[in-house]
Amino acid sequence: MTLDLEEHVAEAPKMGRKRDHTRDAEILEATIDVLAETGYDGMTIDMVAARAKAGKATVYRRWASKGEMVIDAIACMKQSDVDFSNLPDTGTLRGDLIAMIKPPTIEDAERKLQVMGGLVSMLARSPELAEAARLAIVEPRASVNRFLIQRAIDRGEISPDCDIDTIVLVGPSMAAHRVLLLRKPVDREFLISVIDGVVLPALGIRA
Amino acid sequence: MTLDLEEHVAEAPKMGRKRDHTRDAEILEATIDVLAETGYDGMTIDMVAARAKAGKATVYRRWASKGEMVIDAIACMKQSDVDFSNLPDTGTLRGDLIAMIKPPTIEDAERKLQVMGGLVSMLARSPELAEAARLAIVEPRASVNRFLIQRAIDRGEISPDCDIDTIVLVGPSMAAHRVLLLRKPVDREFLISVIDGVVLPALGIRA
DNA sequence: CATATCCGATACTCGCTAGTTCCGAATCGC
DNA sequence: GCGATTCGGAACTAGCGAGTATCGGATATG
Structure with a gap:
């Protein structure tokens, strides 16, 4: 529980993350990370939210279900081609x-x-x-x-x-x-x- | 405990099932079937028991956990080489x-x-x-x-x-x-x- | 400062599944 | 046939995770 606070060093000049990243993209990246580490079945929304330093509600404000979020995350991987x-x-x-x-x-x-x-x-x-x-x-x-x-x-x-x-x-x-x-x-x-x-x-x- | 008495003879020409199969082997085969169809995470002990026409308790009398049953099932696949x-x-x-x-x-x-x-x-x-x-x-x-x-x-x-x-x-x-x-x-x-x-x-x- | 909005966190509900227990019935050894 | 054993089934417990609701606080704007 309350796993890693591994790297919130990284300053973070207030609310800002990268400018060119929307909050959505950050969450999708966290999704990919968790997916790679634990697989779909082992992945929980809480894991993703924690990794993105977001609340579970924030996730559900953007996607209707775990499945839709994962499909979105995979689809956006394609851009790094x-x-x-x-x-x-x-x-x-x-x-x-x-x-x-x-x-x-x-x-x-x-x-x-x-x-x-x-x-x-x-x-x-x-x-x-x-x-x-x-x-x-x-x-x-x-x-x-x-x-x-x-x-x-x-x-x-x-x-x-x-x-x-x-x-x-x-x-x-x-x-x-x-x-x-x-x-x-x-x-x-x-x-x-x-x-x-x-x-x-x-x-x-x-x- | 729960030591296998793996091959108490075979026999049992009763209404039974295949003669040359012990009950253990039947359950392990059902495990393989369910595994192929739904994967490890989607598999439930009830599915396996139902497919083997057995009770869940019968399964737990032989293996201490789902994980051990699956490992046994995989290991016994090797014999069909x-x-x-x-x-x-x-x-x-x-x-x-x-x-x-x-x-x-x-x-x-x-x-x-x-x-x-x-x-x-x-x-x-x-x-x-x-x-x-x-x-x-x-x-x-x-x-x-x-x-x-x-x-x-x-x-x-x-x-x-x-x-x-x-x-x-x-x-x-x-x-x-x-x-x-x-x-x-x-x-x-x-x-x-x-x-x-x-x-x-x-x-x-x-x- | 005032207000409207969005966020993160927390605390729920609800369903599902691993694992346990119990019991009547079927089976086996003799 | 007759006990001893094992079985199938079902009820039960406990914990986890999806999804929901709520709330205090931070942000933006004027």
């Missing part, structure tokens, strides 16, 4: 894929997978949530892979005959499996094994 | 992998994945459960793949330089991803895509 104009362009597919392995990117990915893990049991009960989660978590990663592979095809690095739709899911699937089922970290070594041991060979690039 | 002497041996790796795609096998796999999905949120809270689930669900499938690939190496069909440990997880990972995150069926078409589009190419076998 990578933008395609900032992707690496090293000249080789391997270079691009390796360049994707950098702290902010993989930590963000691991966090998203933790959230997804907390939602799994709910996906069957709420198709709406399932779709929101797919759009926010699964699709972005696959899209990046598809883009990088397509560019490699365009420059003639790999054959256009490969099964792109299946291959773009190799990385995301194995990362999800490792985090959610094996509960091991998705570290650089693992990702390089997937790239060099599966993805590139499958595309006809021998190590 | 494939035995290696019954694996296909068609002469080619592709033939073997395709031969694994048959109704009883893939339905069993899909069911195991549903159970795993219902456990995901609990794995973080119970390392004991996580280990039981890994042994019962993840490991058997990887072992079969490892065996088939090793045999292909031994007969000279594929190079011994491939990253076996990573490749054996491609199928299980992508199947889990599809069932749990995408909520699509693991059908024959999908599995063939994985085999022909990823696994075999990654092993140097061009389609």
Whole structure:
């Protein structure tokens, strides 16, 4: 009870939080945090309110139920997506894929997978949530892979005959499996094994 | 106390149920069923008891808590493993992998994945459960793949330089991803895509 | 300062579920 | 058949969490 007062150092010049954040967004971020740590079923509104330094009533003034709040939180995760104009362009597919392995990117990915893990049991009960989660978590990663592979095809690095739709899911699937089922970290070594041991060979690039 | 007298014979040809099943096993099977359908958090002892046509008290006479019952149920799933002497041996790796795609096998796999999905949120809270689930669900499938690939190496069909440990997880990972995150069926078409589009190419076998 | 508004906190209600207890009935060992 | 045991069912307790209502205080405005 009365858990962490971990960081209300951080001054907080009166009521202000970040200007560009509405109170709603702060609560949704707290929702994502709790979701990643305890999962949907283990999450309580009180936990979210406490983490956002808000009252439970404040939460219910904005969303009608726990379920709606979570769907909103997932949907707003999508905004933190990578933008395609900032992707690496090293000249080789391997270079691009390796360049994707950098702290902010993989930590963000691991966090998203933790959230997804907390939602799994709910996906069957709420198709709406399932779709929101797919759009926010699964699709972005696959899209990046598809883009990088397509560019490699365009420059003639790999054959256009490969099964792109299946291959773009190799990385995301194995990362999800490792985090959610094996509960091991998705570290650089693992990702390089997937790239060099599966993805590139499958595309006809021998190590 | 509450020591299991796990196998007081079998018998009981009375009106009973399956002959070769003790009451414990029946309850554990019901547990697995409910787990697959509603997940750990959604599962109630009453659901399990009702499905096993038992009283709640009967359940608590055998296990001290819901958690212990589930761990027992998962552990006993392991017994339905494939035995290696019954694996296909068609002469080619592709033939073997395709031969694994048959109704009883893939339905069993899909069911195991549903159970795993219902456990995901609990794995973080119970390392004991996580280990039981890994042994019962993840490991058997990887072992079969490892065996088939090793045999292909031994007969000279594929190079011994491939990253076996990573490749054996491609199928299980992508199947889990599809069932749990995408909520699509693991059908024959999908599995063939994985085999022909990823696994075999990654092993140097061009389609 | 006065007023209207929104916030955080607290204290409820209500339903649900883990776990317990009890009892009549069915079953087993003999 | 006849006790001893176990079973299924149901009633009960206790605690937790969603959702609601209320209230004192802080903010904004003029």
